[in-house]
Amino acid sequence: xxxxxxxxxxxxxxxxxxxxxxxxxxxxPEAVFKENDCHKCHHATKAKKGPSLAKISTRYKExxxxxxxxxxxxxxxxxxxxxxxxxxxxxxxxxxxxAVQMAVAKWILxx
Ligand code: HEC
Numbered sequence: 051x052x053x054x055x056x057x058x059x060x061x062x063x064x065x066x067x068x069x070x071x072x073x074x075x076x077x078x079p080e081a082v083f084k085e086n087d088c089h090k091c092h093h094a095t096k097a098k099k100g101p102s103l104a105k106i107s108t109r110y111k112e113x114x115x116x117x118x119x120x121x122x123x124x125x126x127x128x129x130x131x132x133x134x135x136x137x138x139x140x141x142x143x144x145x146x147x148x149a150v151q152m153a154v155a156k157w158i159l160x161x
Contacts, residue, residue, distance in 0.1 A: 079154045082153070083158075124143045127139045
């Protein structure tokens with residue numbers, strides 16, 4: 051009897067873990083964006099130190115650029131001109147996980 055209890059406990063535990071896994075593996079691009087301080091320069095619709103996400107996304111559509119270009123930009127640290135005219139190296143996204151980079155790029159370009 052107690053063995054039955056133990057095994058049903060184990061089954062419950064394992065299925066609980068299986069249910070929990072996909073949730074913790076899900077990527078939240080907006081959270082990544084904030085953790086990397088991207089939001090300090092990029093607002094959804096208003097220009098801050100950098101162009102708004104809406105502006106970036108519109109320009110990418112006009113120029114037929116895709117996520118690959120956005121990922122190149124957020125991983126290479128190119129020099130950029132801020133709204134106030136000063137120049138600095140663009141922030142490099144901390145993660146090296148290309149799936150996360152892709153999710154952030156998609157999220158930006160769908161603004
Ligand atoms: C210190 C301010 C600043 C921070 C922080 C910042 N950016 Fe930018 N970003 C800029 C500026 C300025 C530009 C415009 C560059 C240009 O047009 O020359 C830009 C442009 C971009 C572009 C458009 C690139 C292109 O090809 O025109 C993307 C995408 C982008 N940023 C993503 C991000 C992401 C993702 C982060 C966080 C990891 C981030 N930015 C953090 C200032 C910033």
